[in-house]
Structures are given as C-alpha cells and as structure tokens.
Amino acid sequence: MSNYKSAVKRINKAVTKEQLQKASIGFDRVHAIGHLTDNELMRLDRKICDRLMKKSISTQKPKESS
Numbered sequence: 001m002s003n004y005k006s007a008v009k010r011i012n013k014a015v016t017k018e019q020l021q022k023a024s025i026g027f028d029r030v031h032a033i034g035h036l037t038d039n040e041l042m043r044l045d046r047k048i049c050d051r052l053m054k055k056s057i058s059t060q061k062p063k064e065s066s
Contacts, residue, residue, distance in 0.1 A: 003030055004040045011047050020048050 007027055014020045024045070031041045 003035045004044070007036070007040075007044050008047065011044065011051060014051070017052065020051060024048055 007023070007030070010023050010026075011020065014023060027036060027041060027044050030036050031038075036044070
C-alpha cells in the first residue's frame with residue numbers, strides 16, 4: 001500500500017479534531033523526507049479540511065473501550 005493510501009485511511013479513521021491534527025503533522029514529516037509528493041500532501045490537507053467542514057469529526061476524545 002502506498003503512503004498516500006495509508007494516509008487517506010488514517011484520515012477516514014480519525015474520530016476527533018486532535019487525531020486529524022496529529023495525522024497532518026505526520027503527513028508533513030513524511031512529505032519532508034520525500035515519501036509524499038507536493039500534490040499528494042495538498043490532497044491530504046484538502047481531505048482533512050473537508051472532514052472538518054462536514055462536522056463529521058468530534059471535538060471530544062473518543063471513549064476507550066475496556
């Protein structure tokens with residue numbers, strides 16, 4: 001699986017705004033070492049913004065299951 005596809009899965013799996021922020025920081029790091037192109041990073045940022053705008057993301061931390 002490509003780094004881009006893994007990143008998209010991570011975005012889709014995120015439940016909170018904090019998880020998306022952590023993912024974004026990680027994507028920047030992966031991009032910095034050359035494993036994501038400029039275009040891929042822009043597309044990931046757009047996906048994160050779309051998720052936030054749709055309000056399908058909670059601002060609360062997910063409940064941990066025991």
